[in-house]
Amino acid sequence: MIEIERLTKRYGATTVVDDVSFRVEEGAIAVVVGTSGAGKSTLLRMINRLVAPSAGRVLVDGEDTMAIPEDALRHRIGYVIQGYGLFPHRTVAENIATVPRLLGWEKRRIAARVEELLDLFQLDPGEFAQKFPHQLSGGQQQRVGVARALAAKPALLLMDEPFGALDPVIRSRAQDDLLAIQRRLRTTVVLVTHDMNEAFHLGDRIAVMDRGRLLQYASPGELLLRPAEAFVEQLVGTAERPFRLLSLTKVGEALEPGHAEGEPILLSATLRDALSQLVWLGREALPVVDAAGAPAGRISIAQILRHGRALP
Amino acid sequence: MASLRASLSLDRVGAVIAVLIGVALTAAPFVTYRANRIVAGEGRMLADALPPAGVAAVVLAAIAAAACAALIRRPAIRLAAAALGLCAVFPAVGVSAGFVAPAGNGFARVSPALGFWLLALAFALLAADALMRLRLGPWVRLAALAAAGAAIALLLLSGAWADLSLMKEYAGRAESFWREARQHLWLALGSTGVACLVGLPLGMLGHRIRRLRTALLQVLNIVQTIPSIALFGILIAPLGYLAAHVPLAAALGIRGIGAAPAFVALFLYSLLPVVANTITGLGQVPAAVTDAARGMGMSARQRLVEVELPLALPVILAGIRIALVQNLGMATIAALIGGGGFGTFVFQGIGQTAIDLVLLGAIPTVALSFAAAILLDALIDLTQRGAHDRD
């Protein structure tokens, strides 16, 4: 768990981060969004003390970060940045081993951990361990960057535009992979982005920042239904609202009894996917099946529309 | 068929080299003969400079090399042709010395003449061109350097060149040759070494502190601009004063004239490349890399030792290479102020208009600079870990 209390950063007369407070629960993903210059990165960098706060404090699992020596604190917090900052003179394995080595882990334990992480990120250790960063594709570099940040099993992972350098197709796959790995490891994540789709896709909670201030910190649904300020509404995008809302709900949560004709939809698909399919096939309703393929019910356009309204 | 024609078509570089070889064989004397050390020499064309078998060997080797240069594009074959040519002319000029000089005449002098130098130049160019195209890895280049060194040592130790004027100049002053060689190396390597000891920390400081960096580079740039003799001259006065008034300095062998001002001047000259390249190298480390290193909790020392210095190392070594090659050459000037080194023979040679004595000083100097350049270039390549494909 991480608590940010009245965190402020001033450079001379300008206030870059202005009295920001929020809390991220254990195992949750908090996404900080805002336009460029909103103070997102500075906020993130104050958590691992790369930037010294002018006021306020950060508690990690109840412990004030100021009470922990700077380097020791950073050993406990994973950090991924836009360019990844992989060490070009070190192999993939050596890059991933960085923090465990700093912590003085035993050689065998490090080797085992590196292999485990490469497997987790679907990079064949035999092929990739001894490669240098410049020999990897952008997507592979990104995965190594995240693997390196997770190497010492940090309870908290900070990510600053981690997908910013990827092209759109690879980006959405990388986001899915991150979600899957995060669900498995239950690592608390604070992620900074300027991409609203990414925020809605990944965030359990979203913090909207503008000019150093935190405008709203809420779940994605709440952000859509009850925006705190006009700016939040504008940032979320009025035309996108219903679709964003639909993409937050799974078909399973809106299931109707009965059956319908046509190609079945999975229980785990979102309502947005279902609507898209219905419109494309020109049907009023489609059957729904579970992961095993057994019929579970049906989903209709009328039912979906009910879930896409601002006021139920 | 097309590939065969392509590989046999005329190579422009090779054609120029072939013409050079032709000129050297037909229009320039192979060696110069002088009745004694001082009188003017007379040129001997190749046909008169060697016994018939030797002439045939050199001509055949040269024509083979010229043909390969002009017609064959495979760099490995061209390199072999160049090696063949060098292996023919170098011993040949030694043989020629014994052949041209009348038997039992201890005063007669035989020196390589324009023809020999042109042939050597042509083969060296062919070899250089082939080596550039082969793009050999660092270890192979080092092995080639060692092989060339061994070949030259063999040539000299075998006595094949003993009759050449150059070796006669050497034989007369073998002891002082090695003394000056040690002095030359001490001046050049010692001053570069001290420059590294001082320059690396200065560069690291300059990397961190902007104002220091500007001032440092300005001052060192001015020092670099001052011609070597002038800097020697400027340093003689203060060092002389130091020697006269500080007993410790005098006890350490510091005197106004001699090696001390040369050493100090060479040290000052080599500071600029070392400091400037350290600053450049550290400045080139990508910001994302240092940010990530900080974010992972590396201390300032760990970042410097594990990330910044290794990444800056090739650039720093390039600075050391510049300093070392420059100092090996510039150390020759030290002889002018009594500092010793190979320059001693160069300036003696100038004074006596004895070109062989000049060469006795100049050739080892060039060979040393050349070897140092190859050695450090290979080292730079070896340290560029991960910067490019290593295989």
Add this chain to the structure above:
Amino acid sequence: MSRRAFVLRGLALLLFVAFVTAPQLFAFVFEPLAANRAPAIYNQGSLLALTLSHLRTVALATLASTVLAVALGILVTRPWGQEFLPLSRAIVNIGQTFPPVAVLAIAVPLVGFGEKPAFIALFLYGLLPIFENTLTGLTGVSPQTLEAAKGMGLNARQRLLQVELPLALPVILAGIRLSVIISLGTATIGSTVAAKGLGEVIIAGLQSNNLAFVLQGGLVVALMAVLIHDGLGLAERMAARKPGRHGGEAA
């Protein structure tokens, strides 16, 4: 340029001119160094004449090297000279391991004492930096720029004169500056082979064991070199100060 730097340069120039035209004015500075009633100021010739001769040798040699080096640089970067490019780079690399004094010394037995060997050494050695920078400058022009020039219908000659050379100019000028500085130093050593130049003062001082000569010779040569280096740097920056062009410091 800051006001202070401007004043500093002016003063240095003034000092230099004053010293070579009326060196006796500065006798008091060097008197303590001249032992045994030796003259404090160089008296075997006019400093002004030596300076002019020194500068003339350097200027002529640099002019000759520039013409040849730039021409060669253009030659090996054209399509039909491309085959010579790797070899040219090798020659530049190898050539720079030759100390200038060796070139000077080897020229003496071939052409005798005097200005000639100095000129030959200056000319040959001066070729290298200019040639190297011409190569760097011409091969550094971005392919897109050349492609655009081609697309607009500029022929090879027009591309060279209107695009490539202007873009490479600052780098070539930096090479010329480097060449001049090396030549100034080599010309100083040239005095050992009886070429007229300021090195004479230092050599005379060394021969007669007169520290006053050595120091004033060293200072005058150093001051001249620094002033010329600085002046050429200024000229380079002016040439580079066209819109959208960075006056790069080339190695």
